[in-house]
Amino acid sequence: MLYLNKRNKTQKRMQNELEHEAVVFARYLGAKEISPSLQLRYYKAVETLPLKLNAKETALLKRITRFSFLLPFIDGGLALINTKHGIRKRLLVMFALMETDTMYADMFLTKDVQPFAIIGFFYKGGVAMLKGLAGACLLKCLRWS
Amino acid sequence: MELADYIIIGSGCTGAMAAETLCGNGRSVLMIDAGIEGEISTKHNDDFISKRLHDEHQSEFFLGDAFEALREPVHPNIPQQTPQRAFMNAQTDRFLSIQSNNFFPVESLAFGGLGNGWGLGSYTFSDNELRKCNLPVDEMNNAYKTVAERIGISGSVDDDASAYCHNNLFPIQPPIRLNPAAESLYYKYKKKQKQFTQKGIAIGRPSLALLTKDIDGRKAYGYNDTDFYTNEGNSAYRPYITIHKLINQGILDYKKGWLILSFKEEDNVVSIQCLSIHSQEIKHFHARKLILCSGTLGTSRIVMRSLAGFDQLPVICNAYTYMPMIYLPFVGKQHTGKFSSLAQLAMFYDPDNDHSNVAMASVYNYRSLLNFRIMKQMPLNHADGRKFLQLMIPSLFIAGIFHPATYLQGNTIQLKQSSSVTGDTLFTNYTYIDKEEAMISHTEKVYSSAFRKLSCLVLKKMRTITGGSIHYAGTLPFSDTEKPFHISRNGKLYGTSNVYVADGCGFTYLPGKGLTLSLMAYAHMTASKLLRNE
Ligand SMILES: Cc1cc2nc3c(=O)[nH]c(=O)nc-3n(C[C@H](O)[C@H](O)[C@H](O)COP(=O)(O)OP(=O)(O)OC[C@H]3O[C@@H](n4cnc5c(N)ncnc54)[C@H](O)[C@@H]3O)c2cc1C
Numbered sequence: 140m141l142y143l144n145k146r147n148k149t150q151k152r153m154q155n156e157l158e159h160e161a162v163v164f165a166r167y168l169g170a171k172e173i174s175p176s177l178q179l180r181y182y183k184a185v186e187t188l189p190l191k192l193n194a195k196e197t198a199l200l201k202r203i204t205r206f207s208f209l210l211p212f213i214d215g216g217l218a219l220i221n222t223k224h225g226i227r228k229r230l231l232v233m234f235a236l237m238e239t240d241t242m243y244a245d246m247f248l249t250k251d252v253q254p255f256a257i258i259g260f261f262y263k264g265g266v267a268m269l270k271g272l273a274g275a276c277l278l279k280c281l282r283w284s
Numbered sequence: 285m286e287l288a289d290y291i292i293i294g295s296g297c298t299g300a301m302a303a304e305t306l307c308g309n310g311r312s313v314l315m316i317d318a319g320i321e322g323e324i325s326t327k328h329n330d331d332f333i334s335k336r337l338h339d340e341h342q343s344e345f346f347l348g349d350a351f352e353a354l355r356e357p358v359h360p361n362i363p364q365q366t367p368q369r370a371f372m373n374a375q376t377d378r379f380l381s382i383q384s385n386n387f388f389p390v391e392s393l394a395f396g397g398l399g400n401g402w403g404l405g406s407y408t409f410s411d412n413e414l415r416k417c418n419l420p421v422d423e424m425n426n427a428y429k430t431v432a433e434r435i436g437i438s439g440s441v442d443d444d445a446s447a448y449c450h451n452n453l454f455p456i457q458p459p460i461r462l463n464p465a466a467e468s469l470y471y472k473y474k475k476k477q478k479q480f481t482q483k484g485i486a487i488g489r490p491s492l493a494l495l496t497k498d499i500d501g502r503k504a505y506g507y508n509d510t511d512f513y514t515n516e517g518n519s520a521y522r523p524y525i526t527i528h529k530l531i532n533q534g535i536l537d538y539k540k541g542w543l544i545l546s547f548k549e550e551d552n553v554v555s556i557q558c559l560s561i562h563s564q565e566i567k568h569f570h571a572r573k574l575i576l577c578s579g580t581l582g583t584s585r586i587v588m589r590s591l592a593g594f595d596q597l598p599v600i601c602n603a604y605t606y607m608p609m610i611y612l613p614f615v616g617k618q619h620t621g622k623f624s625s626l627a628q629l630a631m632f633y634d635p636d637n638d639h640s641n642v643a644m645a646s647v648y649n650y651r652s653l654l655n656f657r658i659m660k661q662m663p664l665n666h667a668d669g670r671k672f673l674q675l676m677i678p679s680l681f682i683a684g685i686f687h688p689a690t691y692l693q694g695n696t697i698q699l700k701q702s703s704s705v706t707g708d709t710l711f712t713n714y715t716y717i718d719k720e721e722a723m724i725s726h727t728e729k730v731y732s733s734a735f736r737k738l739s740c741l742v743l744k745k746m747r748t749i750t751g752g753s754i755h756y757a758g759t760l761p762f763s764d765t766e767k768p769f770h771i772s773r774n775g776k777l778y779g780t781s782n783v784y785v786a787d788g789c790g791f792t793y794l795p796g797k798g799l800t801l802s803l804m805a806y807a808h809m810t811a812s813k814l815l816r817n818e
Contacts, residue, residue, distance in 0.1 A: 187351055247674065
């Protein structure tokens with residue numbers, strides 16, 4: 140009985156952590172509101188898919204969920220130096236879940252012609268690359284990767 | 285002992301065509317197949333954009349109930365696999381054991397075989413190509429007509445690519461409408477046509493086994509852009525269409541769940557040893573004649589188990605290059621109209637200008653496979669990547685180039701005993717020698733230069749791991765003289781009296797284009813010859 144209670148509590152704590160992670164990731168990807176169903180699906184996906192993090196990845200995840208302004212740098216840095224990193228995998232899951240959710244689908248579709256798109260295209264790509272380079276330096280210097 | 289006139293092994297494109305020819309002529313045919321089934325909906329669906337904007341359950345549809353689309357691909361050579369098509373390769377790792385460092389073929393044990401996922405590109409081989417394959421030119425050209433009539437093909441009859449696609453050998457339906465970006469690209473080509481012709485490049489509409497007009501209870505294509513997930517109205521030809529038809533007419537006996545291990549001949553009867561894929565029970569079926577349509581590698585396994593005296597067999601496979609590129613005029617353009625994710629344009633590079641050594645590229649727009657698959661491969665953070673992709677996807681083209689393939693020394697398959705369920709494992713080896721490698725690189729350069737001329741920014745040239753073209757042939761080459769592990773021009777396996785091969789095993793060359801229309805034509809031709817020679 141005691142053992143079962145303990146297990147339930149651990150599971151509840153894990154679920155809370157994942158739901159918090161879902162909020163941070165979804166906000167980072169541009170969501171203004173976060174639906175409980177998105178949080179739940181994220182939780183289910185992490186439970187279902189092989190997305191377990193190792194100790195180093197877990198430590199890094201803790202840092203970026205606390206200081207979420209670091210996310211674009213760390214994410215971009217990992218994209219350059221370790222594409223298979225557990226955090227990248229989890230971010231991709233959130234990306235796909237939002238893409239296939241009516242509430243966020245607009246953010247992934249090009250519904251109207253974008254003026255000056257070609258400038259925006261190169262600018263956005265360039266800025267993202269710079270963030271990635273900064274992030275890669277950070278990861279290397281602080282030995283976070 | 286029940287004795288069928290004919291037993292056909294396999295329900296893929298070749299099995300379906302051989303069966304239609306034999307059943308249509310009143311022969312008793314038993315089709316035996318591993319036959320793993322899945323569910324591809326043929327009902328009307330919302331179009332892709334409505335689904336994205338309004339369907340609360342789209343996540344299950346696009347990602348799968350258990351998020352299958354987010355797992356590592358089941359096979360490195362089919363990264364675009366959707367949950368609906370997962371059955372196509374199910375259980376192959378269990379029953380088709382394979383080991384290699386450099387050759388990873390895609391095989392199927394499904395009802396309908398690889399035809400459940402084929403891209404519908406239907407190209408005839410030119411007379412020169414047929415000769416190099418060791419296939420009879422006139423008979424194949426006649427067989428193309430019959431097959432085209434059965435499956436329904438759409439395309440253009442008078443553009444620069446027509447001669448390479450079908451050479452007007454048979455009547456076809458009008459081509460599908462082009463997506464706006466592809467239309468613009470094609471228009472650009474038309475303006476610079478002369479320059480391209482001088483370089484040996486022709487661009488036009490692909491011929492596809494896709495209806496643009498209703499026939500035989502099948503519906504014209506609806507531009508709903510759910511082609512990787514459904515087959516609405518059966519507008520796309522898939523082998524199950526033929527097999528369901530023959531079963532419903534009561535002229536085909538179909539038995540699924542059996543993996544054929546080997547065959548044996550005694551007193552003019554072929555006895556086939558089968559393993560149940562569910563219970564591991566062993567059973568024997570008997571026929572006067574056996575026709576193997578189990579896919580080149582599947583058939584080779586059965587033959588190697590049945591006939592003694594082999595060491596290794598040769599194999600040929602097209603090399604394949606992916607070229608993702610951005611069509612600059614379409615960056616940030618509206619991308620929510622009616623659309624098709626099927627091949628938009630077909631490009632042919634014919635260096636000798638004689639249709640003998642052609643390398644073809646199919647050009648696709650990107651949309652319905654969703655942005656996350658592209659995001660996965662981009663060296664950007666996800667937040668900026670999302671915004672970047674929103675602008676990029678409308679302009680994204682992917683060209684898939686098939687390079688012609690001939691026999692090269694050392695490219696072989698070998699069946700060795702192992703502890704797998706079937707008791708053996710296929711060992712494969714595939715590499716390119718310098719000359720071939722140089723030709724592939726040259727063709728890639730020609731294509732990227734052509735795309736640049738059309739205002740495309742080529743992002744990458746990615747050669748798939750060998751086997752990635754999913755075009756295999758040549759393991760039991762055609763031969764006019766009797767030799768072990770060869771087949772005669774009428775499909776008979778030498779060393780046997782009543783065993784025939786009606787898939788790609790005999791082809792001694794693989795042109796750099798889709799081979800499946802030719803496989804189907806060959807299967808029909810073999811079945812017709814059998815009828816004639818009875
Ligand atoms: C994603 C994709 C896109 C493609 N696009 C194109 C294209 O656009 N154009 C083109 O020309 N080609 C294309 N192809 C290739 C095309 O699908 C194949 O060439 C074609 O389907 C091969 O048909 P087949 O009948 O020879 O063999 P298969 O389709 O492999 O069928 C083999 C059959 O045999 C059965 N079988 C095998 N072994 C056994 C056994 N031991 N016992 C019992 N049953 C057995 C299987 O269940 C199956 O039914 C594509 C393939 C894929 C996967």
